[in-house]
Amino acid sequence: MLELSILMMERVGIVVLLGFILVSIPQMRRWLFNPTMAGKFWLIVLFSFVAVIANMTAVVIGPHNEIESSIVMMNLPHGDSLANARVLAISSAGIVGGPFVGGMVGLIAGLHRMMQGGPSGWFYVISSLIIGLASGGMYRSRNHEEQGGDPFAILTTHQAFIVGLVMETLQMVFVLLFSERGWELVSFIAFPMIVINTLGTMVFISVISMYFKQENQTRALQTQTVLNLASSTLPYFRQGLNYDSAQKVAQIILDNTNFAAISLTTTKSILAHVGAGSDHHVATHQMVTNLSREAITTNQVHIAQSKEEIGCSNPNCPLRAAIVVPLNVDQKIVGTLKMYYTESWRLTPVEIELAKGLADLFSSQIALGEAEHQANLVRDAEIKSLQAQVNPHFFFNAINTIAAMIRINSEQARELLIKLSQYFRSNLVGARATTITLDQELAQVEAYLSLEQARFPGKYQVKFDVTANRSLLLPPFAIQILVENAIRYAFKDRRQDNQVTVTAHADQQWLSIAVADNGEGIDPNTLEIYGDQEVESQHGSGTAVYNLNQRLIGLYNDQSRLQIQSSSDGTIVKMKIPVQMGG
Missing domain, CATH: 1.10.1760 (Arp2/3 complex 21 kDa subunit ARPC3)
Structure with a gap:
């Protein structure tokens, strides 16, 4: 034996x-x-x-x-x-x-x-x-x-x-x-x-x-890389996708990753190519790889594991592996992000996920840049006020939360990063549209809550009671503003038993929405004018609620104005919106 x-x-x-x-x-x-x-x-x-x-x-x-x-x-x-x-x-x-x-x-x-x-x-x-x-x-x-x-x-x-x-x-x-x-x-x-x-x-x-x-561990590091790149590239993409911004962004990506080459293109030409192959992948020239054309035509991520699959016409091209991810803004392809290796074995699922994540992030940043450009051309103060809803303090708090989460739970950090991207995408949609569907609005609220509850686990309990058809239309941020307002101001320093309830019911004529909290209530002296004027206080200016109320009145009529009831036991804000079905 x-x-x-x-x-x-x-x-x-x-x-x-x-x-x-x-x-x-x-x-x-x-x-x-x-x-x-x-x-x-x-x-x-x-x-x-x-x-x-x-x-x-x-x-x-x-x-x-x-x-x-x-x-x-x-x-x-x-x-x-x-x-x-x-x-x-x-x-x-x-x-x-x-x-x-x-x-x-x-x-x-x-x-x-x-x-x-x-x-x-x-x-x-x-x-x-x-x-x-x-x-x-x-x-x-x-x-x-x-x-x-x-x-x-x-x-x-x-x-x-x-x-x-x-x-x-x-x-x-x-x-x-x-x-x-x-x-x-x-x-x-x-x-x-x-x-x-x-x-x-x-x-x-x-x-x-x-x-x-x-x-x-590698994925956790990649998440940290995405956060760093988000911070570094945002100032350039806010200028739009052009030659100058693409050159700077491509160099930043190359310096912070292990890829051999980075390229950014429009749907027809190369905006920037840095790293290996830059002698013939030249900015302002037409695209030289079949892989990029296929990615744009199909609007799908394309991966190549050989020189032949990349399809570069130059026989001396050193690139041997690539991932090409379309950049989409408002469901329209505006270009591609391309990341290359000179050795095919280096392209692993981690790098593929990194490229996809960066492309989603850059698409949002490009969309943000375009939205800001359009905002400069629009004199409607209401639209400008909507764009101001993207709170920079919330953005930096969310980034810090995700950065801390990386060391504890990299998978949750990745999910929060997706929620952050979804949150800003929804803000951009809301800044351009007069109305959105109830389903879109609730998705925006849920993305916000995921990030906020990651910062303060267990501090808030938010319940949804939604029986209305989710295809019904309402103004952007109608629920988001009220939920955020409750979380930020209703409970002051109270750390437990903080409850917010969102209800949405409809009949044949009206979509009725209410957001209630069990907070400390609104000061009686300001309650009379709350929503009708911008209220200066240590707990916020009331600009967002005022803006929402004026939009409701302007889009519909005085019957749709906010109805606010508040006491020391909490606050409930109600609105009625005429039933209108979205596509």
Whole structure:
């Protein structure tokens, strides 16, 4: 048994070493972190290869439990058995890839094992399939229930040890019940195989887990990079997407990332290209890659992993990998952001997500710039007042909150960054439109609340009671202003039991909206003129509420003006808007 244990350590060591080499290859890691069917397919190929190697390098056990010498086992003589690390590979496949990956790897490994020993090994097919599905079920439970669908969730080494122990024991049960040698064989191989393969599973998952953790850390750093770039590029994009702003922005991105080249284009020509290939990717020239044309035509992200896929006409172009992301403003393509590598293996899912995030951010910044430009041409004081609703203090508070969250929960930081982008997009839509749908308005409010509640966890409880059709129209910021006003001023320094309730009901004639809080109320001396005049006080000027009230009166009639009731027990603000259905 000691000799078998030592030989099993060698075989398990081979499998673990093979796994370590495979996940060290960038392309292999890309499959690990890719939840699509293509990623699962390549995971099946990878782990099936490991499982087949485990079968072929198995320790041969003779008819009388003698250990026979064998380097690579292709065909097993009748009466001989194998001690191998197949279950290790199958269990790891399930843990990493889920039931589908684990089941397919188990089926392939089991069929190969049967081919080695003949039809009498039929039960290895069934046992391997069950092991793959069962270990994949552990992945599914962990990934979706405990981690909320986090694609980087994986079992701990302790949990992997338990899974390995259970799966290897299950294999021994099948051998005991269906093998021709039954108890004689199990009593000889069970202890070494269960112990060594279980430890091997733990080590194998530890290796993969290390890469998952590195990937998460990299994403956290990328989030910090996005925040830094947001701060650095905003002043230039506010000037619009032009030659001067693009040159400065491209250089900032190149200096703060590990890409080999950065390019910004319009839909027809290059605005800026810095880094590798700048000798022929020249600003003011027409685009020279087919990849960019395809991204603009389809309005989809395009990824290239070779020089041929990039489609540059220059035979000496050093660029070997690229991601091209369209820049959209008001659902219209205005250009592209292109990020290149001179080595294709460097383009991983992390860089792809970074490029997408930057493109969304830059689209918002460009839209902000265009909105500001249009605002200068519009003399309507009401529209200008709407644009002033983008509170710079809120923006910087949100950025600081996200920066702090990066160290604690990088995934939540990423989600908050998306909410921040959504918040500003909604502000831009509101600044241009006279009316928006109730659904758009509620999405704006929810984005604001996500950011505010991240700053002050548990401080506010906001409830929504919405029965009205979400396609009904209302002025932009109608609910947002009232909710923000309640959160900022209603509760003063009170840290708990701060409740805000938003209701929206409709009949055939009116959309009725109310925002109520249980705060300290509005000063009686100002309540009479609140909403009708700008009220100067230590708790705010009341400009936003005044602006909203005047818009309601101007767009509809005096029946739609704000109705405000307030006491020491709280405040409720109501409005009625004529029913009008949006598209």
